[in-house]
Amino acid sequence: MAQVIPIERARREPDRCRAMTASGRPCRNKAGASGFCRVHQPPTAPERIGPFDAESVREILRFLGRRLTGEYWVDDFGFDPELTEKVFLPVVRTMYRDYWRTEWLGLENVPSAGAALLVGNHAGTVPVDSLVMKFGVLGEHPAHRHVHLLAADLAFRMPVVAQMARKMGSTLACNEDAHRLLRSGELVGVFPEGYKGVGKGWKNRYRLQRFGRGGFVEIALRERVPIVPVAIVGSEEIYPMIYDAKLLARMGGFPYFPITPTFPWLGPLGLIPLPSKWVVEFGEPIHTEEFEPDAWQDAMLVFELTDRIRDAIQQMIYTNLVKRRGAFF
Amino acid sequence: MGQRVMITGVSRHLAGKLAQRLEADPEVEYIVGVDLEEPEVDLERTEFVHADIRNPLIARIIQTAEVDTLVHLSIISTPTRVGGRSEMKEINVIGSLQLFAACQRAPALKKLVMKSSTAVYGASPRDPALFTEDMSAREVPRHGFAKDSVEVEQYVRDFGRRRRDVSLTILRFANFIGSEIETTLTRYFSLPVVPSPIGYDPRLQFVHEEDAEEVLYRGTRRDHHGIFNVAADGVVLLSQAIRICGKLPLKVPLPLAQPVASVVRRLGLVDFPSDQIPFLVYGRVADNDRLKRIFGFTPKYDTRGALEEFVRGHRSRRLVTRETVAVWEQDVYDFLARTRRERAERAGG
Numbered sequence: 001m002a003q004v005i006p007i008e009r010a011r012r013e014p015d016r017c018r019a020m021t022a023s024g025r026p027c028r029n030k031a032g033a034s035g036f037c038r039v040h041q042p043p044t045a046p047e048r049i050g051p052f053d054a055e056s057v058r059e060i061l062r063f064l065g066r067r068l069t070g071e072y073w074v075d076d077f078g079f080d081p082e083l084t085e086k087v088f089l090p091v092v093r094t095m096y097r098d099y100w101r102t103e104w105l106g107l108e109n110v111p112s113a114g115a116a117l118l119v120g121n122h123a124g125t126v127p128v129d130s131l132v133m134k135f136g137v138l139g140e141h142p143a144h145r146h147v148h149l150l151a152a153d154l155a156f157r158m159p160v161v162a163q164m165a166r167k168m169g170s171t172l173a174c175n176e177d178a179h180r181l182l183r184s185g186e187l188v189g190v191f192p193e194g195y196k197g198v199g200k201g202w203k204n205r206y207r208l209q210r211f212g213r214g215g216f217v218e219i220a221l222r223e224r225v226p227i228v229p230v231a232i233v234g235s236e237e238i239y240p241m242i243y244d245a246k247l248l249a250r251m252g253g254f255p256y257f258p259i260t261p262t263f264p265w266l267g268p269l270g271l272i273p274l275p276s277k278w279v280v281e282f283g284e285p286i287h288t289e290e291f292e293p294d295a296w297q298d299a300m301l302v303f304e305l306t307d308r309i310r311d312a313i314q315q316m317i318y319t320n321l322v323k324r325r326g327a328f329f
Numbered sequence: 330m331g332q333r334v335m336i337t338g339v340s341r342h343l344a345g346k347l348a349q350r351l352e353a354d355p356e357v358e359y360i361v362g363v364d365l366e367e368p369e370v371d372l373e374r375t376e377f378v379h380a381d382i383r384n385p386l387i388a389r390i391i392q393t394a395e396v397d398t399l400v401h402l403s404i405i406s407t408p409t410r411v412g413g414r415s416e417m418k419e420i421n422v423i424g425s426l427q428l429f430a431a432c433q434r435a436p437a438l439k440k441l442v443m444k445s446s447t448a449v450y451g452a453s454p455r456d457p458a459l460f461t462e463d464m465s466a467r468e469v470p471r472h473g474f475a476k477d478s479v480e481v482e483q484y485v486r487d488f489g490r491r492r493r494d495v496s497l498t499i500l501r502f503a504n505f506i507g508s509e510i511e512t513t514l515t516r517y518f519s520l521p522v523v524p525s526p527i528g529y530d531p532r533l534q535f536v537h538e539e540d541a542e543e544v545l546y547r548g549t550r551r552d553h554h555g556i557f558n559v560a561a562d563g564v565v566l567l568s569q570a571i572r573i574c575g576k577l578p579l580k581v582p583l584p585l586a587q588p589v590a591s592v593v594r595r596l597g598l599v600d601f602p603s604d605q606i607p608f609l610v611y612g613r614v615a616d617n618d619r620l621k622r623i624f625g626f627t628p629k630y631d632t633r634g635a636l637e638e639f640v641r642g643h644r645s646r647r648l649v650t651r652e653t654v655a656v657w658e659q660d661v662y663d664f665l666a667r668t669r670r671e672r673a674e675r676a677g678g
Contacts, residue, residue, distance in 0.1 A: 050669040057665060061658045068654050070572030076564055076614060077458045078532045156454035156611070159528025159583065166532070176457040176464070 077177075078166035081146065085138070088168055092135040095128075099275055100234055102132065104140050105320075106282035109228055112143035115182040116285065117220045118189045120230035121208055121313050122197030125258045128273065129235035133189055134168070136280055147189040148181050150174075154255070175219060182223040189230075190216045192306075199256035201244060205236040206321060208314050214306040221296035221305075226285040229309050231316030234278030237327045239263065276327050279320040283312050331358030333437075334549060335396040336375075337382050337428065338364055338403025342510050343444075345370035346542045347400065351549065361394060363387060364403065382424040388431030395437040400549055401428060402444045404481060406474040407513055407600040414473070414602075421477040422484075429488040432495070442498045442548045443485050447534075447558060447615045448475035449501060452607040459616040462501070462556040473604030496552045500544060503560035503615060506635050507538030508642020516599040518636075519643060522579040523571045524589050531612025532564040537635035540628040547626060557624050558615035562631040567609065573633070574640055575647025583610065 017027040019040035029037030047054035063086060066072050074080045096102040110116065120133055134147040149165075150173035156162045171177040173190065181188050191197060192212035200209060220227045241258040249257035263270030286309065288295075295301055334351055338344050339362030351357045352374050360375040362368060363382060368375075380386050382403055391399070403424065408417040432438050450456070451466035470476045482499060489497040504514050514535075517523065536559055544559050571578045581589050586606050593599050621627050630638060640647070 047666075049666050050672075054666070058658075058662060061662055065654045065658045068572060068649055068657075069575075069651050070565070070569040071651075072569065074532070074564060074566055074569070076532075078530075078564065078566060078612075080566075153455045159526075161528075162454065163528060163530035166530070171458050172455065174457050176459075176461075180458065 074167070077148070077169065077171050077181075079146075079148070079169035080167040081169075084146065084168045088164075089135055089138055092131055093139045096132045096136060096139075096278065099273075100132070100238075100278040102136065102234070102278040102280055104136060104280055106284075107137075107141050109282040109285055110137055110141055110145070110187070111226065111285075112141075112145070113185075115185045115223065115225040116187050117182065117216060117225055117227045118147060118187060118230050118282075119216060119227055119309055119313070120189065120191050120232055121317065122191035122193045123200070123205070123232070124235035124237075124273075125198060125239035125241045125260065126273070127191070127198050128238065129232045130189060130191060132235070132278065133230060133232065133280060137187065145187050147187045149189045150178060150191075152194060175215065178216075178219045179223060182219065182225050192216055195255040199241070199244065199258070202236075202240045202242050205240075206233070206317050208310055208317075211306050211310045214302045217302045217305045217309070218296045220288045221291060221302070224289040224291075224293070226287050226289075227305075227309060228285045229283040229312040229316070231281045231283065231313045231320060232278070233280070233317055233320045233324060234276045234327075237276035238273035240274075274328070277324055277329055279324055281316045281320055283316055331356050332398055332550070333357075333359040333394060333396050334361070334398045334400060335391060335394070336360065336362045336400045336402060338401075338405075339368050339372075339375070339377065340364040340366035341402060342369050343505070343538065343541055343545065344368075344400075344402040345372065346538075347402075347545045347549065348372050348375045350542065350546045351375075354550070356550075359394065359396075361390060361396065363390075381420075382428045383419070385431075387428065388434065391431055391435045391438065396435065397437050398440045398442070398549060399428075399432060399438060400442045400545070401425065401485075402545075404444055404446075404478065406446070406448075407602060408473075409594070409600045417474075418477060421474075422480050425481045426484050429484055433488060433492055438492070438495055440496045440498070440549075440552065441485065441488070442545070443481070443500065444545075445482050445499050445501045446474070446478045447501050447503050447560060447613055448605075448608070449478045449482060450613055450615065451475060452531075452611040452613045454611055456611060456613065459614050460558070461616045462558055462619055470604070473602050475604065496554045498548045498553050499556040500548060501556065501558045501560075501615065502541055503534045503536045503558070505538055505541055506535040506639045508639055510538040513599060513601055513605070515639060515643070517601060518570065518574045518576065518639070520576065520593075520598060521646065521648065522577045523574075524579045524581045524586075524593065525567050525571065526586060526610050527580045527582050529583075529610045530566045530568050531608070531610060532614050533567055533570055533612055533632070534560050534564050534614045535632050535635045536561050536628060537630035537638060540626075540630060540635075543629075544620070544624070544626055547624070553624050555619075555623070557620045558617050559620055559628075560615045560617045560632075561628045561635055562617065563633060564612075564614050565632050565636060567612070570636055572649070573636055575649050577648055586610075 017029045017031045017037035017040055018035045019027045021027050031037055049057050072082055130149050134149055137147050138144055146169050149170040151165055151170045155165045193209040196209040239260045241260055243259035245257040245259055336344050336348055345368045348362055351360050362375045363378045365381055404421050408414040411417050450460040451468050451470045453468040455467040505512050587603050590601050590603050
């Protein structure tokens with residue numbers, strides 16, 4: 001019976017849908033190329049290209065197409081969320097998940113909404129620890145938030161690094177930018193040790209350096225946003241710097257020139273970081289909104305808080321170092 | 330009595346547009362335009378004075394015509410058209426200095442509107458993401474147009490201190506773009522392959538010519554004392570801008586930027602002064618919040634919209650368009666699907 005009607009209908013109204021409606025009448029909608037209307041499309045198995053889902057292949061091609069026509073959006077800082085999530089994140093995630101086997105602790109201390117200042121320890125000769133922190137929050141935190149890192153001007157002076165830094169949402173470490181980001185409710189990541197932290201020798205590993213001049217505490221107090229201390233363990237072993245060639249550094253205009261067991265001896269191979277085991281812990285936030293609105297002007301309070309945060313990070317580092325059995329496994 | 334306006338640099342596009350707007354306004358009684366060249370646009374009741382702003386005649390006109398509003402727009406950004414950098418500096422800096430001196434002796438003068446540029450903020454890796462009006466350059470510009478702009482602003486502020494009764498409006502414009510105006514940047518984006526630095530992708534910010542004209546008009550007609558960044562919302566990256574224009578980038582290593590700029594200049598393609606290279610390396614973005622809140626004007630075009638309007642208006646050849654890219658996408662997809670299918674069939678058969 002069901003075969004009779006379509007044939008009859010096909011003769012009478014060739015451009016109508018071949019399906020039957022729920023009430024048993026022939027559907028009167030216009031048919032597409034398949035012979036069915038849009039409502040009665042027969043279910044089709046998702047198309048596949050080899051091992052890949054055809055739709056995701058299309059998605060990648062569309063992404064590349066948008067790059068060629070400039071049809072993407074960046075914010076005022078030059079932050080490109082699409083590029084960060086689709087290109088940078090998979091690369092860095094492979095590194096921190098599979099290469100460094102990073103363990104994430106206390107992620108719930110990073111707020112899911114609203115501004116916060118993440119303060120971390122800095123180490124490892126090349127500041128990849130900041131990238132691991134940034135992409136860890138993006139990849140592992142339930143809210144998948146972007147952390148905007150504050151970087152030194154050297155990062156914006158160096159070719160390639162300069163454009164990547166801006167595109168992943170980093171900006172210059174200056175008061176204006178920090179305030180602007182926090183005021184718009186963003187997560188901001190700072191490393192108050194700066195070069196003194198990244199460029200410290202192997203013998204000083206996991207020993208926190210001076211925490212800048214407390215500028216980050218002042219900013220958090222002014223904006224009344226929580227400060228989350230972050231302890232990163234594992235970054236010290238990726239490029240153990242056994243000697244700082246100060247003369248070469250001065251000639252090249254760098255803050256330090258690392259000599260590691262592999263660099264520069266093995267040439268480009270020496271640039272491969274060692275596969276240490278990483279633990280990143282986010283500590284209990286310090287709620288600056290509990291202080292008076294003008295507390296940021298109190299220099300003593302700023303120093304005290306700076307010390308408190310530094311101690312909190314140092315403690316977390318020691319605890320996690322003890323728990324981690326060896327540096328590489 | 331209506332407003333009596335003098336416009337310097339009236340031969341230029343924007344100044345001409347402003348004069349046209351003022352001509353249509355019945356409350357503007359008298360307009361006099363000063364420049365060395367004839368105005369680009371047709372003007373009806375604007376009196377044109379063929380003179381240099383350094384000419385003492387200008388001081389006499391300001392006084393005898395009882396000009397109450399001076400719109401100073403004759404700050405030029407490229408040296409080639411006027412015959413060299415030293416002549417450009419003469420016109421910009423010395424010219425402004427003498428103009429302000431003439432203004433000081435004009436009791437009828439009530440208002441001075443000056444075109445400046447966000448170039449005063451310089452361009453360096455130490456720049457904050459956005460410049461507000463109260464910030465100054467992190468690396469003070471030491472050459473060319475940017476240096477001139479800084480100096481002229483200094484002179485106009487000195488003048489403002491001496492004549493506190495004169496309302497002073499300094500408009501720091503971002504780079505102009507649009508379908509009618511012709512600037513260094515519009516020529517640059519009209520090149521078939523656009524030279525850009527390897528490893529850097531600066532943020533650019535524009536202001537559409539219509540928005541710029543509107544701000545100039547409102548600034549002339551009403552009192553808006555102070556400094557304002559006149560810039561569109563949002564940014565585009567240099568690489569993105571080249572793509573939006575449908576052009577191909579020509580990646581140049583930074584040490585070769587100077588020679589490439591001078592080749593492009595010699596060929597007469599783009600009059601791109603080397604002192605603007607840092608702008609194409611580090612970029613520059615100004616905060617337009619004060620323009621919106623205090624001046625009370627929100628630009629109609631955002632940066633991207635302004636650029637797209639420029640692309641629509643300039644019918645220069647686009648090498649890569651949305652349509653061609655869509656075809657490529659489909660081609661690559663079909664190719665992948667076909668090779669996979671063929672391989673599967675071969676394996677099956």
